[in-house]
Amino acid sequence: MSQITLHSLVSDIVTAVPQTADLFRKLRIDFCCVGKVELEQASRNLNLDPMQVLSEVLNIEQKQKGYAENQPATERSEKELITHIQQKHHAYLRDELPQLTPYITKLARVHGEKHPHLLRVQEIYTSLKRELLDHTEDEDQVVFPRIINFVNDPTSEAAKALEPHVLELENEHESAGDLLKELREITHDFEPPADACGTYRLVYQRLALLEKDTFEHIHLENNVLFEKVRAAM
Structure with missing residues (x-):
């Protein structure tokens, strides 16, 4: 189960799943200079639906896990x-x-x-x-x-x-x-x-x-x- 929630800091999310930076960049959520803010508040600041943003973050996280899992046996x-x-x-x-x-x-x-x-x-x-x-x-x-x-x-x-x-x-x-x-x-x-x-x-x-x-x-x-x-x- 993911540890990322609406209360996770945006900067921490990018640290854990670097590819989420692409989503935040598209949504104009600043993960760099003012990244020490919870995802829910960062979303509301831009009139975005926090649950929708979280869903997209979790999808990216799951996709990256899929790349990393199931190492093939010889x-x-x-x-x-x-x-x-x-x-x-x-x-x-x-x-x-x-x-x-x-x-x-x-x-x-x-x-x-x-x-x-x-x-x-x-x-x-x-x-x-x-x-x-x-x-x-x-x-x-x-x-x-x-x-x-x-x-x-x-x-x-x-x-x-x-x-x-x-x-x-x-x-x-x-x-x-x-x-x-x-x-x-x-x-x-x-x-x-x-x-x-x-x-x-x-x-x-x-x-x-x-x-x-x-x-x-x-x-x-x-x-x-x-x-x-x-x-x-």
């Missing part, structure tokens, strides 16, 4: 692993990457002069976003269907056709991993400065979550799914 079949990857990791990336973009842009614009590394954070994030979205699209439309076809009919011809695609995905995983490693390095392990504003802290928190999910995603493909496929070749 005993799952290739088809089951693919379904899990698509429903957990691909869905998360397609939700999170576009929604995090305006915060990255704002952070670089407002604080980039004083903290120049944030301009590099924006550059890395832009590249990472493009690579990951293109990567997941290629997996869904090209590579995963080829894997399923190979599993259903494991001929030498199908294996030969599939192998270059798997190698390409592994190379792309390495590239994404390098970008994430640089992000961690220049943000000092995603630790914001002591005087950081709410947006600054939110971006670092969500980048850390993005890193965690992406490395789990890469591990699941490189070390579980692709190993199963190669074992059948």
Whole structure:
């Protein structure tokens, strides 16, 4: 059961479920400068229905829990692993990457002069976003269907056709991993400065979550799914 109620502070809600910042931003509920206010009062201040806002918050919380739960066992079949990857990791990336973009842009614009590394954070994030979205699209439309076809009919011809695609995905995983490693390095392990504003802290928190999910995603493909496929070749 959720611990979030109408009496939860807006700032605490965003800390617990960072993606709720997107909802508050849309509703013009300030979670940054004046976030130490209960959700009910923050909603009423803007003539919003508190129960409706709470319902939307809880839906976001439940959605994020769905991404994080049900880690797949290595005993799952290739088809089951693919379904899990698509429903957990691909869905998360397609939700999170576009929604995090305006915060990255704002952070670089407002604080980039004083903290120049944030301009590099924006550059890395832009590249990472493009690579990951293109990567997941290629997996869904090209590579995963080829894997399923190979599993259903494991001929030498199908294996030969599939192998270059798997190698390409592994190379792309390495590239994404390098970008994430640089992000961690220049943000000092995603630790914001002591005087950081709410947006600054939110971006670092969500980048850390993005890193965690992406490395789990890469591990699941490189070390579980692709190993199963190669074992059948």
